[in-house]
Amino acid sequence: MSIEEKLEAALSAVKAKSPLVHHLTNYVTVNDCANIVLAIGASPVMADDIAEVEEMVSIASALVLNIGTLNARTIESMLAAGKRAKSLGIPVILDPVGVGATILRTKTAEQIIKEVQPTVIRGNMSEIKVLAGLDVTTKGVDSTASAENAEEIAKKLASDWNCVIAITGKTDIVSDGRQVYRIDNGHPILSDVTGTGCMSTSLIGSYCGANQDYLTATVAGLVSMGLAGELAQKSLTPQEGVGTFRMRLFDNIYNLAPESLAKGSKVSCE
Amino acid sequence: MSIEEKLEAALSAVKAKSPLVHHLTNYVTVNDCANIVLAIGASPVMADDIAEVEEMVSIASALVLNIGTLNARTIESMLAAGKRAKSLGIPVILDPVGVGATILRTKTAEQIIKEVQPTVIRGNMSEIKVLAGLDVTTKGVDSTASAENAEEIAKKLASDWNCVIAITGKTDIVSDGRQVYRIDNGHPILSDVTGTGCMSTSLIGSYCGANQDYLTATVAGLVSMGLAGELAQKSLTPQEGVGTFRMRLFDNIYNLAPESLAKGSKVSCE
Amino acid sequence: MSIEEKLEAALSAVKAKSPLVHHLTNYVTVNDCANIVLAIGASPVMADDIAEVEEMVSIASALVLNIGTLNARTIESMLAAGKRAKSLGIPVILDPVGVGATILRTKTAEQIIKEVQPTVIRGNMSEIKVLAGLDVTTKGVDSTASAENAEEIAKKLASDWNCVIAITGKTDIVSDGRQVYRIDNGHPILSDVTGTGCMSTSLIGSYCGANQDYLTATVAGLVSMGLAGELAQKSLTPQEGVGTFRMRLFDNIYNLAPESLAKGSKVSCE
Numbered sequence: 012m013s014i015e016e017k018l019e020a021a022l023s024a025v026k027a028k029s030p031l032v033h034h035l036t037n038y039v040t041v042n043d044c045a046n047i048v049l050a051i052g053a054s055p056v057m058a059d060d061i062a063e064v065e066e067m068v069s070i071a072s073a074l075v076l077n078i079g080t081l082n083a084r085t086i087e088s089m090l091a092a093g094k095r096a097k098s099l100g101i102p103v104i105l106d107p108v109g110v111g112a113t114i115l116r117t118k119t120a121e122q123i124i125k126e127v128q129p130t131v132i133r134g135n136m137s138e139i140k141v142l143a144g145l146d147v148t149t150k151g152v153d154s155t156a157s158a159e160n161a162e163e164i165a166k167k168l169a170s171d172w173n174c175v176i177a178i179t180g181k182t183d184i185v186s187d188g189r190q191v192y193r194i195d196n197g198h199p200i201l202s203d204v205t206g207t208g209c210m211s212t213s214l215i216g217s218y219c220g221a222n223q224d225y226l227t228a229t230v231a232g233l234v235s236m237g238l239a240g241e242l243a244q245k246s247l248t249p250q251e252g253v254g255t256f257r258m259r260l261f262d263n264i265y266n267l268a269p270e271s272l273a274k275g276s277k278v279s280c281e
Numbered sequence: 282m283s284i285e286e287k288l289e290a291a292l293s294a295v296k297a298k299s300p301l302v303h304h305l306t307n308y309v310t311v312n313d314c315a316n317i318v319l320a321i322g323a324s325p326v327m328a329d330d331i332a333e334v335e336e337m338v339s340i341a342s343a344l345v346l347n348i349g350t351l352n353a354r355t356i357e358s359m360l361a362a363g364k365r366a367k368s369l370g371i372p373v374i375l376d377p378v379g380v381g382a383t384i385l386r387t388k389t390a391e392q393i394i395k396e397v398q399p400t401v402i403r404g405n406m407s408e409i410k411v412l413a414g415l416d417v418t419t420k421g422v423d424s425t426a427s428a429e430n431a432e433e434i435a436k437k438l439a440s441d442w443n444c445v446i447a448i449t450g451k452t453d454i455v456s457d458g459r460q461v462y463r464i465d466n467g468h469p470i471l472s473d474v475t476g477t478g479c480m481s482t483s484l485i486g487s488y489c490g491a492n493q494d495y496l497t498a499t500v501a502g503l504v505s506m507g508l509a510g511e512l513a514q515k516s517l518t519p520q521e522g523v524g525t526f527r528m529r530l531f532d533n534i535y536n537l538a539p540e541s542l543a544k545g546s547k548v549s550c551e
Numbered sequence: 552m553s554i555e556e557k558l559e560a561a562l563s564a565v566k567a568k569s570p571l572v573h574h575l576t577n578y579v580t581v582n583d584c585a586n587i588v589l590a591i592g593a594s595p596v597m598a599d600d601i602a603e604v605e606e607m608v609s610i611a612s613a614l615v616l617n618i619g620t621l622n623a624r625t626i627e628s629m630l631a632a633g634k635r636a637k638s639l640g641i642p643v644i645l646d647p648v649g650v651g652a653t654i655l656r657t658k659t660a661e662q663i664i665k666e667v668q669p670t671v672i673r674g675n676m677s678e679i680k681v682l683a684g685l686d687v688t689t690k691g692v693d694s695t696a697s698a699e700n701a702e703e704i705a706k707k708l709a710s711d712w713n714c715v716i717a718i719t720g721k722t723d724i725v726s727d728g729r730q731v732y733r734i735d736n737g738h739p740i741l742s743d744v745t746g747t748g749c750m751s752t753s754l755i756g757s758y759c760g761a762n763q764d765y766l767t768a769t770v771a772g773l774v775s776m777g778l779a780g781e782l783a784q785k786s787l788t789p790q791e792g793v794g795t796f797r798m799r800l801f802d803n804i805y806n807l808a809p810e811s812l813a814k815g816s817k818v819s820c821e
Binding site (some may be wrong): 038040041042045046049050056057058060062063066070084171184246255258259260261262263264265266 | 307308309310312313349350352353365379382383384385388455474475476504520521523524525527528
């Protein structure tokens with residue numbers, strides 16, 4: 012099967028199964044994450060109390076761990092939910108938001124990677140470089156690192172950690188340690204809206220909840236976001252800006268048909 | 282007075298009194314709840330620290346308790362705020378989000394019902410069946426239960442607990458234990474946006490804060506949401522989807538006049 | 552330089568420097584705050600755990616403290632972040648949301664003012680009067696106080712506390728204890744959307760992060776919000792309401808050019 016055929020099948024599976032995607036995520040973009048999961052055809056649930064996360068994740072089809080506004084209480088819950096998910100064979104998608112900006116974020120991401128062994132890790136170039144132990148200066152939660160060697164880094168980390176690594180930026184790079192995909196969908200205006208990274212991770216979670224091929228699922232999540240961003244941007248008049256763009260992003264994810272996803276994808280494989 | 286006349290008067294009262302509606306609610310849809318309360322003409326306030334909730338609720342006209350992302354800290358605050366509200370004669374509206382999905386949610390909802398004795402409880406069919414002790418399998422926060430016997434269940438629970446029970450779904454059922462209303466407003470796209478259930482509860486809170494007839498207030502909240510959903514859906518072009526729909530939902534609540542609410546309502550009484 | 556020229560330069564500086572604005576803020580409007588900061592050309596970061604706030608603020612250019620949904624945990628974090636910011640010369644902008652509504656809010660705001668000594672404090676008339684020790688009745692988080700003597704109060708508080716005081720309302724008043732600016736931008740519909748006060752504070756934070764003249768920065772933040780509100784309101788058709796208005800608010804902040812800000816400003820100085 013070509014990657015386009017795989018993408019089409021992956022989205023059809025999401026719409027057919029409507030997988031439950033449990034999130035432990037930040038309070039900044041949580042509403043956007045819930046709405047994007049619904050828009051693609053999956054079902055979101057957010058729960059973070061230590062007394063219920065293991066029970067909640069056991070009825071879910073995927074788990075998203077996003078450390079955007081982590082705290083001592085939710086870190087414990089993330090670890091507990093993550094371990095339970097893995098023990099049940101439920102895929103875990105980690106978004107290491109702002110890792111490298113503070114010791115707490117770096118230590119927490121490292122602990123989750125070590126103890127939970129996520130199925131997919133999605134970050135920007137700065138974040139993934141920090142996880143890879145490479146030298147990088149971080150400015151808050153936005154990437155400042157160059158995209159040089161992105162494919163090599165993704166491939167090596169994926170191989171070392173036996174997971175799928177996704178590095179998002181102008182070109183997105185996805186690898187499972189053997190194959191490497193490059194995705195050229197997207198538009199720079201996506202970085203002018205908060206949460207487009209988090210939403211990409213939640214879309215990956217939605218695809219992973221309905222598809223066992225996590226490499227394709229990750230590519231599908233990123234192509235979906237990139238393509239919806241392109242379509243939303245193209246629709247803007249000069250008077251319109253990020254407010255309208257953001258609304259149309261949800262419209263375009265909602266109206267995205269499996270065949271359109273395949274047709275609009277700009278994916279190449281090395 | 283006919284139910285249509287009652288609805289018209291209920292919305293006029295909200296706009297005249299602009300009641301303060303104190304919320305202890307989840308961090309997923311809290312912004313939408315605040316905006317929908319403002320849009321209908323009431324005034325929202327969110328506060329959840331145990332050190333201030335009793336003081337805050339004492340200046341409010343209604344209290345909304347929503348367990349969507351409950352945790353040990355906020356459960357204590359919900360109980361304290363709820364008890365204080367009841368002792369002051371302030372109506373308490375409970376939204377038992379996801380009850381049945383975890384033991385924590387079920388126990389917490391049961392504790393609130395027992396200790397606070399809410400004035401109104403609004404849930405989907407799955408959630409209300411769990412509260413009624415009926416057998417039901419739950420998938421996260423979305424309903425999977427059949428609507429069979431909804432009227433009977435609503436009437437019995439309302440009578441047992443001396444409150445108003447609202448079961449929302451394709452047809453909404455509202456009962457105070459004696460009367461039963463059926464509401465046929467709404468559109469399926471409402472369930473493709475997160476928080477439409479929470480927002481319905483917040484609208485009920487807004488109406489209860491300005492009206493002593495809580496049965497009518499509950500019907501008015503659900504008719505408002507359903508009617509705004511119908512109008513928002515009708516306005517969509519094929520290129521538009523949930524993003525635009527959600528924006529227009531707020532537009533339509535904002536522009537909803539008392540006479541339009543009465544005219545657009547689809548309420549029948551048994 | 553005229554105030555118009557100063558405003559133009561201030562917005563150019565934001566766009567050139569894209570300052571990182573660290574927020575400890577409420578979970579109701581946090582997404583709007585992040586998006587408005589991005590829309591004006593700055594970069595938001597939200598982090599509230601005591602273990603990381605001092606480290607995070609040390610890489611930021613401004614700190615926003617907003618007590619909208621304060622709790623025991625985040626109060627400690629606010630104090631720690633605030634003190635660190637001040638010790639590093641990073642401007643701190645306080646939004647004392649709902650101060651006066653509860654003892655917790657009043658005590659916390661007073662403690663932050665005493666221990667952190669904020670660079671700018673922005674509130675509505677009720678909130679500022681409470682801070683000034685004047686008699687006022689508060690209704691939740693919305694102002695009910697008269698605007699009488701606003702200029703005198705702002706000037707005195709600013710002088711006493713060696714900071715910039717901004718009182719927002721129909722006419723906004725800004726003073727550093729010597730000069731007093733009156734701003735007549737804005738439209739009443741702004742108060743029908745939650746978070747427009749919080750967003751104004753975040754815009755002030757964005758300007759303060761890129762400009763050393765905090766008086767101008769504060770005026771620039773309020774003019775930006777008011778002007779965007781005017782433009783968004785003017786664009787509405789009769790079918791549209793607060794949903795569309797809110798979206799266009801972000802569009803207009805995003806498209807706001809330095810020269811348009813200067814030209815659209817309605818600022819007078821006493």
